[in-house]
Amino acid sequence: WKAGMASVALATAFSAIYLSVPRLLLHFSGPDLWRLVSTGCAAFGTATMIRLLQRKEKETIKDLTTELQSARHTAGIEKTFQSLADDVPVLLWMSDEDGRRFYFNRQWLRFTGGSLPEQAGEGWKMRIHPDDRSWIEQRYANAVRSCDNFRAEYRLRSAHGEYRWVEDTAIPRMSSDGDLIGYLGCAT
Numbered sequence: 001w002k003a004g005m006a007s008v009a010l011a012t013a014f015s016a017i018y019l020s021v022p023r024l025l026l027h028f029s030g031p032d033l034w035r036l037v038s039t040g041c042a043a044f045g046t047a048t049m050i051r052l053l054q055r056k057e058k059e060t061i062k063d064l065t066t067e068l069q070s071a072r073h074t075a076g077i078e079k080t081f082q083s084l085a086d087d088v089p090v091l092l093w094m095s096d097e098d099g100r101r102f103y104f105n106r107q108w109l110r111f112t113g114g115s116l117p118e119q120a121g122e123g124w125k126m127r128i129h130p131d132d133r134s135w136i137e138q139r140y141a142n143a144v145r146s147c148d149n150f151r152a153e154y155r156l157r158s159a160h161g162e163y164r165w166v167e168d169t170a171i172p173r174m175s176s177d178g179d180l181i182g183y184l185g186c187a188t
Contacts, residue, residue: 092186
């Protein structure tokens with residue numbers, strides 16, 4: 001900033017000398033005086049504009065740095081939550097507002113022996129015992145439709161191919177506006 005202003009001052013001084021009336025240093029005719037004033041104003045205006053742009057850029061960089069630090073902090077929290085959700089000794093799942101399950105923790109996947117893509121959406125229902133599947137689907141659909149809690153006991157096929165009884169419980173997740181955004185559930 002200081003170097004820029006010094007350069008502008010020197011450029012204005014040299015312009016003043018150049019525009020002087022011959023043999024009378026720093027004496028100007030009318031048009032030359034206006035040219036000198038406009039050149040000086042343009043030079044100092046440009047330097048001031050550059051300074052203001054630098055200040056705005058520093059503020060933008062500061063804002064972006066704060067945002068990046070916040071994003072890193074949030075990523076750390078999400079990583080901690082993911083680790084916690086995967087290590088908790090219950091079968092956890094999450095669904096969207098239509099009841100389609102999109103997340104299963106590591107314990108669920110280990111118990112059922114399936115992968116997340118296989119079980120996402122409606123795939124998890126294929127692991128329910130055939131005798132239990134229709135009434136579980138109906139009960140789950142009714143809970144989602146009415147935004148009620150969901151609770152059911154049914155047989156779920158394990159990774160070893162045998163069916164185990166589980167108690168599946170879920171609560172609706174609501175937005176701040178009161179709209180259903182999905183379900184958070186666990187099975188034991």
